[in-house]
Amino acid sequence: MKFGQTIYLDYNATTPVDPRVIESIQPWFFEKPGNAASRSHAMGWMAEEAVEQARAQTAAAIGAKPGEIVFTSGATEAVNLAIKGIGARYARKGRHFVIVATEHQAVLDTCTYLAKHGFEVTVVDVNAEGHIDIEELAAAIREDTVLVSVMMANNETGVIHPVEKIGDLCAERNTLFFCDATQAAGKVPIDVESMGIHLLALSAHKVYGPKGVGALYVRQSAPRVQLTPLFHGGGHEGDMRSGTLNVPAIVGLGCALEITAAERDRENKRLAGMRDRLEAGLREHLEGVYVNGDTENRLPHVTNLRFLHVQGDTLMTRMGSSVAVSSGSACASALAEPSHVLLSMGLSEREARSSIRFSLGRFTEPDEIEEVIRLVVREVEALRDVSPVWEMYKAGMLD
Amino acid sequence: MKGRYSPELLNHFHLPRNPWDGKQHPGLRILECGEPEKGEIIVLYLLADDQRGTIKRCWFRAAGSVETIGIGSWVTTYVPGKRVREILENLEGDARSALGLTPNQWRVTKWLARLFDKLDEEMQI
Ligand SMILES: Cc1ncc(COP(=O)(O)O)c(C=O)c1O
Numbered sequence: 001m002k003f004g005q006t007i008y009l010d011y012n013a014t015t016p017v018d019p020r021v022i023e024s025i026q027p028w029f030f031e032k033p034g035n036a037a038s039r040s041h042a043m044g045w046m047a048e049e050a051v052e053q054a055r056a057q058t059a060a061a062i063g064a065k066p067g068e069i070v071f072t073s074g075a076t077e078a079v080n081l082a083i084k085g086i087g088a089r090y091a092r093k094g095r096h097f098v099i100v101a102t103e104h105q106a107v108l109d110t111c112t113y114l115a116k117h118g119f120e121v122t123v124v125d126v127n128a129e130g131h132i133d134i135e136e137l138a139a140a141i142r143e144d145t146v147l148v149s150v151m152m153a154n155n156e157t158g159v160i161h162p163v164e165k166i167g168d169l170c171a172e173r174n175t176l177f178f179c180d181a182t183q184a185a186g187k188v189p190i191d192v193e194s195m196g197i198h199l200l201a202l203s204a205h206k207v208y209g210p211k212g213v214g215a216l217y218v219r220q221s222a223p224r225v226q227l228t229p230l231f232h233g234g235g236h237e238g239d240m241r242s243g244t245l246n247v248p249a250i251v252g253l254g255c256a257l258e259i260t261a262a263e264r265d266r267e268n269k270r271l272a273g274m275r276d277r278l279e280a281g282l283r284e285h286l287e288g289v290y291v292n293g294d295t296e297n298r299l300p301h302v303t304n305l306r307f308l309h310v311q312g313d314t315l316m317t318r319m320g321s322s323v324a325v326s327s328g329s330a331c332a333s334a335l336a337e338p339s340h341v342l343l344s345m346g347l348s349e350r351e352a353r354s355s356i357r358f359s360l361g362r363f364t365e366p367d368e369i370e371e372v373i374r375l376v377v378r379e380v381e382a383l384r385d386v387s388p389v390w391e392m393y394k395a396g397m398l399d
Numbered sequence: 400m401k402g403r404y405s406p407e408l409l410n411h412f413h414l415p416r417n418p419w420d421g422k423q424h425p426g427l428r429i430l431e432c433g434e435p436e437k438g439e440i441i442v443l444y445l446l447a448d449d450q451r452g453t454i455k456r457c458w459f460r461a462a463g464s465v466e467t468i469g470i471g472s473w474v475t476t477y478v479p480g481k482r483v484r485e486i487l488e489n490l491e492g493d494a495r496s497a498l499g500l501t502p503n504q505w506r507v508t509k510w511l512a513r514l515f516d517k518l519d520e521e522m523q524i
Contacts, residue, residue: 309438310462311462311463313464314463317404317409317412317465318413320413349437350437350438353438354438383468385418386415386418386459386460386461386468386471387460387461387462388440388442388460388461388462389435389440389462390462391460
Protein backbone atom coordinates (compact mmCIF):
# COMPACT_ATOMS: atom_id res chain seq x y z
CA MET A 1 0.00 0.00 0.00
CA LYS A 2 1.39 3.39 -0.98
CA PHE A 3 1.31 6.30 1.43
CA GLY A 4 0.72 9.17 -0.97
CA GLN A 5 3.33 8.66 -3.67
CA THR A 6 5.67 6.83 -1.35
CA ILE A 7 6.45 3.17 -0.91
CA TYR A 8 7.12 2.95 2.81
CA LEU A 9 9.97 0.62 3.74
CA ASP A 10 10.95 2.20 7.03
CA TYR A 11 8.84 0.15 9.43
CA ASN A 12 11.74 -0.07 11.88
CA ALA A 13 11.58 3.70 12.32
CA THR A 14 7.87 3.56 12.96
CA THR A 15 4.74 1.82 11.73
CA PRO A 16 1.40 3.23 10.65
CA VAL A 17 -1.30 2.59 13.24
CA ASP A 18 -3.40 -0.39 12.18
CA PRO A 19 -7.01 0.74 11.46
CA ARG A 20 -8.23 -1.92 13.92
CA VAL A 21 -6.08 -0.30 16.59
CA ILE A 22 -7.41 3.15 15.70
CA GLU A 23 -10.91 1.80 16.18
CA SER A 24 -10.07 0.43 19.62
CA ILE A 25 -8.60 3.77 20.67
CA GLN A 26 -11.33 6.05 19.36
CA PRO A 27 -13.92 5.82 22.18
CA TRP A 28 -11.35 6.67 24.82
CA PHE A 29 -10.98 10.26 23.70
CA PHE A 30 -14.53 11.54 24.02
CA GLU A 31 -17.19 8.95 24.77
CA LYS A 32 -15.20 7.41 27.60
CA PRO A 33 -13.07 10.21 29.01
CA GLY A 34 -12.43 8.79 32.50
CA ASN A 35 -9.19 8.93 34.42
CA ALA A 36 -8.07 5.40 35.26
CA ALA A 37 -7.12 6.61 38.74
CA SER A 38 -10.58 8.01 39.55
CA ARG A 39 -12.11 5.67 42.11
CA SER A 40 -15.33 7.55 42.72
CA HIS A 41 -17.37 6.95 39.57
CA ALA A 42 -18.07 4.50 36.79
CA MET A 43 -16.19 6.48 34.16
CA GLY A 44 -12.99 6.06 36.14
CA TRP A 45 -13.65 2.36 36.70
CA MET A 46 -14.25 1.85 32.99
CA ALA A 47 -10.95 3.47 32.13
CA GLU A 48 -9.20 1.43 34.77
CA GLU A 49 -10.72 -1.74 33.39
CA ALA A 50 -9.54 -0.85 29.90
CA VAL A 51 -6.02 -0.18 31.16
CA GLU A 52 -6.02 -3.48 33.03
CA GLN A 53 -7.13 -5.30 29.91
CA ALA A 54 -4.27 -3.68 27.99
CA ARG A 55 -1.92 -4.67 30.78
CA ALA A 56 -3.06 -8.27 30.47
CA GLN A 57 -2.65 -8.14 26.68
CA THR A 58 0.84 -6.67 27.02
CA ALA A 59 1.83 -9.25 29.62
CA ALA A 60 0.49 -12.07 27.45
CA ALA A 61 2.61 -10.91 24.53
CA ILE A 62 5.81 -11.58 26.49
CA GLY A 63 4.82 -14.35 28.88
CA ALA A 64 4.65 -12.07 31.92
CA LYS A 65 2.06 -11.46 34.62
CA PRO A 66 -0.08 -8.32 34.29
CA GLY A 67 1.27 -6.94 37.57
CA GLU A 68 4.75 -6.88 36.05
CA ILE A 69 3.92 -4.33 33.35
CA VAL A 70 4.61 -0.61 33.81
CA PHE A 71 3.24 1.64 31.10
CA THR A 72 5.58 4.37 29.89
CA SER A 73 5.77 6.99 27.15
CA GLY A 74 7.70 4.61 24.92
CA ALA A 75 10.81 2.48 24.83
CA THR A 76 13.19 5.37 25.50
CA GLU A 77 11.50 6.03 28.82
CA ALA A 78 11.33 2.31 29.60
CA VAL A 79 15.07 2.03 28.94
CA ASN A 80 15.79 5.05 31.15
CA LEU A 81 13.57 3.72 33.92
CA ALA A 82 15.22 0.31 33.79
CA ILE A 83 18.82 1.46 33.69
CA LYS A 84 18.68 4.52 35.95
CA GLY A 85 16.13 2.84 38.18
CA ILE A 86 18.40 -0.16 38.73
CA GLY A 87 21.46 2.05 39.05
CA ALA A 88 19.92 4.06 41.86
CA ARG A 89 18.26 1.16 43.60
CA TYR A 90 21.13 -1.32 43.57
CA ALA A 91 24.01 1.13 43.98
CA ARG A 92 24.96 -0.48 47.26
CA LYS A 93 25.38 -3.87 45.57
CA GLY A 94 27.45 -2.44 42.77
CA ARG A 95 27.84 0.30 40.24
CA HIS A 96 28.86 -1.62 37.15
CA PHE A 97 26.85 -2.17 33.96
CA VAL A 98 27.56 -4.35 30.94
CA ILE A 99 26.10 -3.38 27.58
CA VAL A 100 26.74 -4.19 23.91
CA ALA A 101 28.21 -1.78 21.35
CA THR A 102 25.22 -2.11 19.01
CA GLU A 103 22.57 -1.16 21.57
CA HIS A 104 20.11 1.60 20.67
CA GLN A 105 21.06 5.20 21.47
CA ALA A 106 18.52 5.12 24.30
CA VAL A 107 20.69 2.57 26.11
CA LEU A 108 24.05 4.04 25.07
CA ASP A 109 23.20 7.60 26.05
CA THR A 110 21.63 6.56 29.35
CA CYS A 111 24.78 4.63 30.20
CA THR A 112 26.99 7.54 29.13
CA TYR A 113 25.01 9.67 31.54
CA LEU A 114 25.49 7.16 34.37
CA ALA A 115 29.18 6.87 33.58
CA LYS A 116 29.45 10.60 34.29
CA HIS A 117 27.78 10.07 37.63
CA GLY A 118 29.93 7.51 39.32
CA PHE A 119 28.95 4.33 37.50
CA GLU A 120 31.15 2.12 35.36
CA VAL A 121 30.05 0.71 32.03
CA THR A 122 31.74 -2.06 30.07
CA VAL A 123 30.84 -2.16 26.39
CA VAL A 124 31.10 -5.58 24.77
CA ASP A 125 31.99 -5.60 21.08
CA VAL A 126 30.31 -7.50 18.27
CA ASN A 127 31.81 -9.42 15.36
CA ALA A 128 31.35 -8.73 11.64
CA GLU A 129 27.97 -10.44 11.74
CA GLY A 130 26.75 -8.25 14.58
CA HIS A 131 26.94 -10.99 17.21
CA ILE A 132 28.47 -10.92 20.65
CA ASP A 133 30.75 -13.63 21.92
CA ILE A 134 29.09 -15.11 25.01
CA GLU A 135 32.48 -15.83 26.58
CA GLU A 136 33.42 -12.21 26.18
CA LEU A 137 30.14 -11.15 27.75
CA ALA A 138 30.77 -13.57 30.62
CA ALA A 139 34.24 -12.14 31.11
CA ALA A 140 32.83 -8.62 31.29
CA ILE A 141 30.50 -9.46 34.21
CA ARG A 142 32.04 -8.67 37.61
CA GLU A 143 31.14 -9.08 41.26
CA ASP A 144 29.74 -5.55 41.29
CA THR A 145 27.81 -5.83 38.00
CA VAL A 146 24.19 -4.98 38.68
CA LEU A 147 22.78 -5.08 35.15
CA VAL A 148 23.55 -6.61 31.77
CA SER A 149 21.76 -4.92 28.88
CA VAL A 150 21.49 -6.74 25.55
CA MET A 151 18.79 -5.94 23.01
CA MET A 152 16.77 -8.80 21.58
CA ALA A 153 17.01 -7.71 17.95
CA ASN A 154 19.00 -4.89 16.45
CA ASN A 155 17.06 -2.02 14.92
CA GLU A 156 19.48 -1.45 12.04
CA THR A 157 20.40 -4.96 10.94
CA GLY A 158 17.63 -7.06 12.48
CA VAL A 159 20.27 -9.39 13.97
CA ILE A 160 18.77 -11.41 16.83
CA HIS A 161 20.89 -12.05 19.92
CA PRO A 162 20.85 -15.42 21.74
CA VAL A 163 18.73 -14.12 24.58
CA GLU A 164 18.23 -17.44 26.41
CA LYS A 165 21.97 -17.98 26.70
CA ILE A 166 22.41 -14.46 28.02
CA GLY A 167 19.58 -15.04 30.49
CA ASP A 168 21.24 -18.25 31.71
CA LEU A 169 24.55 -16.47 32.08
CA CYS A 170 23.03 -13.63 34.08
CA ALA A 171 21.22 -16.07 36.39
CA GLU A 172 24.43 -18.00 36.91
CA ARG A 173 26.36 -14.84 37.70
CA ASN A 174 23.62 -13.37 39.86
CA THR A 175 23.13 -10.19 37.89
CA LEU A 176 19.99 -8.69 36.39
CA PHE A 177 19.27 -8.93 32.66
CA PHE A 178 17.59 -6.05 30.84
CA CYS A 179 16.47 -6.68 27.28
CA ASP A 180 15.39 -3.95 24.87
CA ALA A 181 12.84 -5.85 22.79
CA THR A 182 11.49 -2.80 20.95
CA GLN A 183 12.23 -4.25 17.52
CA ALA A 184 11.71 -7.91 18.39
CA ALA A 185 8.24 -7.55 19.94
CA GLY A 186 5.61 -8.89 17.62
CA LYS A 187 8.15 -10.68 15.43
CA VAL A 188 10.04 -12.99 17.76
CA PRO A 189 8.17 -15.18 20.28
CA ILE A 190 9.04 -13.72 23.67
CA ASP A 191 8.84 -15.54 26.96
CA VAL A 192 10.48 -13.61 29.76
CA GLU A 193 10.40 -16.70 31.99
CA SER A 194 12.27 -19.13 29.80
CA MET A 195 14.53 -16.36 28.50
CA GLY A 196 15.59 -15.39 32.00
CA ILE A 197 14.78 -11.72 31.45
CA HIS A 198 14.34 -9.46 34.47
CA LEU A 199 13.44 -6.24 32.68
CA LEU A 200 12.21 -5.72 29.13
CA ALA A 201 11.33 -2.63 27.11
CA LEU A 202 8.90 -2.37 24.21
CA SER A 203 7.12 0.34 22.28
CA ALA A 204 3.70 0.54 20.60
CA HIS A 205 4.72 2.44 17.49
CA LYS A 206 6.88 -0.41 16.19
CA VAL A 207 3.92 -2.83 16.32
CA TYR A 208 1.22 -0.77 14.57
CA GLY A 209 0.17 1.03 17.73
CA PRO A 210 0.32 4.76 18.49
CA LYS A 211 3.51 6.73 19.10
CA GLY A 212 4.44 7.86 22.57
CA VAL A 213 3.44 4.77 24.53
CA GLY A 214 5.35 1.70 25.59
CA ALA A 215 5.97 -0.57 28.52
CA LEU A 216 8.62 -1.83 30.85
CA TYR A 217 8.35 -5.36 32.17
CA VAL A 218 9.69 -5.58 35.73
CA ARG A 219 9.95 -9.08 37.16
CA GLN A 220 8.04 -9.39 40.44
CA SER A 221 9.16 -12.82 41.61
CA ALA A 222 12.27 -14.99 41.54
CA PRO A 223 13.74 -12.45 41.95
CA ARG A 224 11.56 -9.44 42.69
CA VAL A 225 13.21 -6.57 40.87
CA GLN A 226 12.98 -3.16 42.45
CA LEU A 227 13.41 0.20 40.80
CA THR A 228 13.82 3.79 41.85
CA PRO A 229 11.25 5.68 39.78
CA LEU A 230 12.10 8.53 37.42
CA PHE A 231 8.78 10.32 37.99
CA HIS A 232 7.23 11.11 41.35
CA GLY A 233 3.72 12.35 41.99
CA GLY A 234 0.67 10.25 42.69
CA GLY A 235 2.20 6.81 42.85
CA HIS A 236 0.65 5.42 39.68
CA GLU A 237 1.86 2.12 38.21
CA GLY A 238 2.81 0.64 41.56
CA ASP A 239 4.79 3.76 42.38
CA MET A 240 7.15 3.08 39.50
CA ARG A 241 5.78 5.71 37.11
CA SER A 242 3.62 8.51 38.39
CA GLY A 243 1.38 10.47 36.07
CA THR A 244 -2.18 10.13 34.74
CA LEU A 245 -2.28 7.18 32.40
CA ASN A 246 -2.66 7.82 28.69
CA VAL A 247 -5.72 5.60 28.42
CA PRO A 248 -6.27 5.72 24.63
CA ALA A 249 -2.61 5.05 23.88
CA ILE A 250 -2.42 2.20 26.41
CA VAL A 251 -5.58 0.62 24.97
CA GLY A 252 -3.94 0.93 21.55
CA LEU A 253 -0.74 -0.73 22.75
CA GLY A 254 -2.65 -3.72 24.17
CA CYS A 255 -4.76 -4.09 21.05
CA ALA A 256 -1.74 -3.74 18.73
CA LEU A 257 0.23 -6.42 20.59
CA GLU A 258 -2.71 -8.82 20.56
CA ILE A 259 -3.26 -8.45 16.80
CA THR A 260 0.44 -8.79 16.10
CA ALA A 261 0.73 -11.98 18.16
CA ALA A 262 -2.28 -13.55 16.45
CA GLU A 263 -0.91 -12.85 12.97
CA ARG A 264 2.78 -13.29 13.66
CA ASP A 265 3.67 -16.61 12.08
CA ARG A 266 1.82 -16.01 8.82
CA GLU A 267 3.03 -12.43 8.61
CA ASN A 268 6.66 -13.36 9.33
CA LYS A 269 6.61 -15.83 6.45
CA ARG A 270 5.09 -13.26 4.10
CA LEU A 271 7.61 -10.60 5.09
CA ALA A 272 10.62 -12.90 4.85
CA GLY A 273 9.50 -13.91 1.36
CA MET A 274 9.35 -10.30 0.20
CA ARG A 275 12.58 -9.34 1.96
CA ASP A 276 14.43 -12.25 0.37
CA ARG A 277 12.99 -11.30 -3.02
CA LEU A 278 14.22 -7.72 -2.53
CA GLU A 279 17.74 -8.91 -1.76
CA ALA A 280 17.76 -11.40 -4.62
CA GLY A 281 16.31 -8.93 -7.12
CA LEU A 282 18.86 -6.26 -6.30
CA ARG A 283 21.80 -8.66 -6.34
CA GLU A 284 20.64 -10.17 -9.59
CA HIS A 285 20.78 -6.79 -11.36
CA LEU A 286 23.53 -4.99 -9.49
CA GLU A 287 27.12 -5.76 -8.75
CA GLY A 288 28.52 -5.01 -5.32
CA VAL A 289 25.45 -5.37 -3.11
CA TYR A 290 26.18 -6.87 0.30
CA VAL A 291 23.99 -7.70 3.28
CA ASN A 292 25.29 -6.23 6.55
CA GLY A 293 25.01 -8.61 9.48
CA ASP A 294 24.06 -12.22 10.05
CA THR A 295 21.45 -13.43 7.57
CA GLU A 296 20.49 -16.49 9.62
CA ASN A 297 19.44 -15.10 12.97
CA ARG A 298 17.65 -12.05 11.73
CA LEU A 299 14.22 -10.44 11.90
CA PRO A 300 12.15 -11.46 8.88
CA HIS A 301 11.34 -7.99 7.60
CA VAL A 302 14.70 -6.17 7.64
CA THR A 303 17.68 -6.03 5.36
CA ASN A 304 20.61 -3.69 5.73
CA LEU A 305 22.32 -3.45 2.36
CA ARG A 306 25.62 -1.96 1.34
CA PHE A 307 25.97 -0.67 -2.20
CA LEU A 308 29.62 -0.65 -3.17
CA HIS A 309 30.93 2.86 -4.01
CA VAL A 310 27.53 4.53 -3.65
CA GLN A 311 26.67 6.74 -0.68
CA GLY A 312 23.44 5.75 1.02
CA ASP A 313 22.22 9.32 1.51
CA THR A 314 22.96 10.10 -2.11
CA LEU A 315 21.01 7.07 -3.29
CA MET A 316 18.10 7.98 -1.03
CA THR A 317 18.07 11.50 -2.46
CA ARG A 318 17.98 10.08 -6.01
CA MET A 319 14.93 8.05 -5.04
CA GLY A 320 13.32 11.23 -3.72
CA SER A 321 9.85 10.72 -2.33
CA SER A 322 9.15 7.47 -4.16
CA VAL A 323 10.69 5.20 -1.52
CA ALA A 324 11.07 5.83 2.21
CA VAL A 325 14.08 3.97 3.58
CA SER A 326 16.75 4.90 6.08
CA SER A 327 20.50 5.05 6.43
CA GLY A 328 20.47 4.13 10.09
CA SER A 329 18.20 4.66 13.01
CA ALA A 330 15.81 7.61 12.84
CA CYS A 331 17.63 9.36 15.65
CA ALA A 332 20.96 9.02 13.89
CA SER A 333 19.83 10.47 10.55
CA ALA A 334 19.46 13.98 12.01
CA LEU A 335 23.15 13.91 12.92
CA ALA A 336 24.30 12.48 9.57
CA GLU A 337 26.89 10.40 11.40
CA PRO A 338 27.73 6.96 10.07
CA SER A 339 25.89 4.23 11.95
CA HIS A 340 27.56 3.18 15.20
CA VAL A 341 26.09 -0.27 14.70
CA LEU A 342 27.81 -0.80 11.34
CA LEU A 343 31.05 0.76 12.56
CA SER A 344 31.15 -1.59 15.53
CA MET A 345 30.67 -4.51 13.13
CA GLY A 346 33.96 -3.45 11.57
CA LEU A 347 32.72 -1.55 8.53
CA SER A 348 34.77 1.48 7.55
CA GLU A 349 33.14 4.90 7.65
CA ARG A 350 32.80 4.77 3.90
CA GLU A 351 31.21 1.34 3.97
CA ALA A 352 28.83 2.37 6.73
CA ARG A 353 27.83 5.42 4.70
CA SER A 354 27.14 3.18 1.69
CA SER A 355 24.49 1.26 3.58
CA ILE A 356 20.73 1.53 3.59
CA ARG A 357 18.16 -0.19 5.78
CA PHE A 358 15.00 -1.49 4.15
CA SER A 359 12.35 -2.55 6.67
CA LEU A 360 9.10 -4.02 5.41
CA GLY A 361 5.81 -4.33 7.21
CA ARG A 362 2.14 -5.18 7.38
CA PHE A 363 1.13 -2.92 4.50
CA THR A 364 3.97 -3.83 2.14
CA GLU A 365 2.88 -5.66 -1.00
CA PRO A 366 4.89 -7.80 -3.42
CA ASP A 367 4.42 -5.43 -6.38
CA GLU A 368 5.91 -2.62 -4.30
CA ILE A 369 9.01 -4.73 -3.81
CA GLU A 370 9.28 -5.18 -7.57
CA GLU A 371 8.95 -1.43 -8.02
CA VAL A 372 11.62 -0.75 -5.41
CA ILE A 373 13.98 -3.20 -7.12
CA ARG A 374 13.49 -1.38 -10.44
CA LEU A 375 13.96 2.02 -8.83
CA VAL A 376 17.04 1.17 -6.80
CA VAL A 377 18.69 -0.58 -9.75
CA ARG A 378 18.01 2.42 -11.99
CA GLU A 379 19.33 4.96 -9.49
CA VAL A 380 22.41 2.98 -8.46
CA GLU A 381 23.26 2.56 -12.14
CA ALA A 382 22.76 6.28 -12.77
CA LEU A 383 25.11 7.16 -9.90
CA ARG A 384 27.71 4.63 -10.98
CA ASP A 385 27.46 5.91 -14.57
CA VAL A 386 28.89 9.29 -13.59
CA SER A 387 31.22 7.92 -10.93
CA PRO A 388 34.97 8.01 -11.52
CA VAL A 389 35.34 5.73 -8.52
CA TRP A 390 33.14 3.08 -10.08
CA GLU A 391 35.08 3.43 -13.32
CA MET A 392 38.33 2.78 -11.46
CA TYR A 393 36.76 -0.15 -9.66
CA LYS A 394 35.65 -1.65 -12.97
CA ALA A 395 39.14 -1.14 -14.38
CA GLY A 396 40.52 -3.14 -11.45
CA MET A 397 42.27 -0.14 -9.92
CA LEU A 398 40.23 -0.23 -6.69
CA ASP A 399 38.74 -2.78 -4.33
CA MET B 400 15.57 16.28 3.28
CA LYS B 401 13.82 19.48 2.27
CA GLY B 402 15.99 22.45 3.05
CA ARG B 403 19.21 20.48 3.00
CA TYR B 404 19.51 20.85 -0.77
CA SER B 405 18.26 23.75 -2.88
CA PRO B 406 16.06 22.99 -5.91
CA GLU B 407 18.87 24.24 -8.18
CA LEU B 408 21.38 21.85 -6.65
CA LEU B 409 18.92 18.98 -6.78
CA ASN B 410 18.20 19.73 -10.42
CA HIS B 411 21.89 19.28 -11.30
CA PHE B 412 22.08 16.21 -9.08
CA HIS B 413 19.11 14.52 -10.72
CA LEU B 414 19.91 15.62 -14.27
CA PRO B 415 23.69 15.80 -14.47
CA ARG B 416 24.88 18.04 -17.34
CA ASN B 417 27.88 17.06 -19.45
CA PRO B 418 28.80 13.72 -17.91
CA TRP B 419 32.03 12.58 -19.56
CA ASP B 420 31.28 9.86 -22.10
CA GLY B 421 34.82 8.47 -22.19
CA LYS B 422 35.71 10.07 -25.54
CA GLN B 423 39.26 11.31 -25.92
CA HIS B 424 39.93 14.72 -27.43
CA PRO B 425 43.27 16.16 -28.44
CA GLY B 426 44.54 18.35 -25.61
CA LEU B 427 42.02 17.02 -23.09
CA ARG B 428 43.09 17.84 -19.55
CA ILE B 429 41.96 15.63 -16.70
CA LEU B 430 41.97 17.13 -13.23
CA GLU B 431 40.74 15.65 -10.01
CA CYS B 432 39.70 17.02 -6.65
CA GLY B 433 37.84 16.02 -3.53
CA GLU B 434 38.46 13.74 -0.59
CA PRO B 435 39.02 10.37 -2.24
CA GLU B 436 39.47 8.58 1.09
CA LYS B 437 35.86 9.47 1.84
CA GLY B 438 34.66 8.51 -1.61
CA GLU B 439 34.18 12.17 -2.58
CA ILE B 440 35.64 12.88 -5.97
CA ILE B 441 35.06 15.23 -8.87
CA VAL B 442 37.02 14.65 -12.05
CA LEU B 443 36.87 17.41 -14.66
CA TYR B 444 37.71 16.79 -18.30
CA LEU B 445 38.65 20.14 -19.80
CA LEU B 446 39.43 21.56 -23.20
CA ALA B 447 41.22 24.89 -22.88
CA ASP B 448 42.40 27.61 -25.19
CA ASP B 449 45.89 28.06 -23.80
CA GLN B 450 46.53 31.21 -25.84
CA ARG B 451 43.55 33.06 -24.46
CA GLY B 452 43.61 31.32 -21.09
CA THR B 453 39.97 30.31 -21.46
CA ILE B 454 38.01 27.08 -21.04
CA LYS B 455 36.30 25.82 -24.17
CA ARG B 456 34.49 22.71 -22.96
CA CYS B 457 34.08 20.85 -19.73
CA TRP B 458 32.75 17.43 -18.80
CA PHE B 459 32.69 15.72 -15.41
CA ARG B 460 32.44 12.56 -13.43
CA ALA B 461 31.72 12.59 -9.72
CA ALA B 462 31.00 10.30 -6.81
CA GLY B 463 30.04 10.81 -3.19
CA SER B 464 27.50 13.12 -1.70
CA VAL B 465 24.58 14.86 -3.38
CA GLU B 466 26.43 18.20 -3.40
CA THR B 467 29.58 16.71 -4.88
CA ILE B 468 27.67 15.32 -7.83
CA GLY B 469 25.37 18.35 -8.19
CA ILE B 470 28.18 20.92 -8.04
CA GLY B 471 30.28 18.74 -10.35
CA SER B 472 27.52 18.98 -12.93
CA TRP B 473 26.96 22.71 -12.40
CA VAL B 474 30.62 23.61 -12.86
CA THR B 475 30.62 22.09 -16.36
CA THR B 476 27.96 24.63 -17.34
CA TYR B 477 29.69 27.49 -15.56
CA VAL B 478 33.24 27.43 -16.86
CA PRO B 479 32.95 27.27 -20.69
CA GLY B 480 33.87 30.62 -22.27
CA LYS B 481 35.40 31.94 -19.06
CA ARG B 482 39.03 32.78 -18.41
CA VAL B 483 40.66 30.65 -15.74
CA ARG B 484 41.60 33.77 -13.77
CA GLU B 485 37.98 34.88 -13.83
CA ILE B 486 36.86 31.44 -12.69
CA LEU B 487 39.33 31.53 -9.83
CA GLU B 488 38.00 34.85 -8.68
CA ASN B 489 34.27 34.17 -8.92
CA LEU B 490 33.66 30.43 -8.82
CA GLU B 491 33.03 30.06 -5.10
CA GLY B 492 30.72 33.03 -4.75
CA ASP B 493 28.86 32.28 -7.97
CA ALA B 494 28.35 28.63 -7.00
CA ARG B 495 27.04 29.60 -3.59
CA SER B 496 24.46 31.96 -5.00
CA ALA B 497 23.51 29.92 -8.08
CA LEU B 498 23.04 26.72 -6.09
CA GLY B 499 22.03 28.16 -2.73
CA LEU B 500 24.80 26.26 -0.99
CA THR B 501 24.89 25.82 2.76
CA PRO B 502 28.25 26.37 4.54
CA ASN B 503 28.72 22.62 4.86
CA GLN B 504 28.53 22.36 1.07
CA TRP B 505 31.18 25.05 0.50
CA ARG B 506 33.85 22.40 0.95
CA VAL B 507 33.08 21.20 -2.58
CA THR B 508 33.60 24.65 -4.13
CA LYS B 509 36.88 24.92 -2.18
CA TRP B 510 38.11 21.71 -3.84
CA LEU B 511 37.15 23.15 -7.21
CA ALA B 512 38.90 26.45 -6.51
CA ARG B 513 42.09 24.53 -5.76
CA LEU B 514 41.63 22.52 -8.95
CA PHE B 515 41.42 25.67 -11.08
CA ASP B 516 44.38 27.11 -9.22
CA LYS B 517 46.37 24.08 -10.34
CA LEU B 518 45.06 24.48 -13.88
CA ASP B 519 46.08 28.13 -13.86
CA GLU B 520 49.62 27.16 -12.93
CA GLU B 521 49.70 24.48 -15.61
CA MET B 522 48.50 26.86 -18.28
CA GLN B 523 51.15 29.46 -17.45
CA ILE B 524 53.99 27.08 -18.12
C1 LIG C 1 15.88 -0.93 19.68
C2 LIG C 1 15.16 0.32 20.03
N1 LIG C 1 15.12 0.73 21.31
C3 LIG C 1 14.49 1.85 21.67
C4 LIG C 1 13.85 2.66 20.75
C5 LIG C 1 13.15 3.92 21.20
O1 LIG C 1 11.76 3.73 21.20
P1 LIG C 1 10.72 4.92 21.40
O2 LIG C 1 10.63 5.60 20.08
O3 LIG C 1 9.44 4.25 21.77
O4 LIG C 1 11.21 5.79 22.48
C6 LIG C 1 13.85 2.27 19.42
C7 LIG C 1 13.21 3.12 18.40
O5 LIG C 1 13.81 3.53 17.42
C8 LIG C 1 14.53 1.07 19.05
O6 LIG C 1 14.59 0.68 17.78
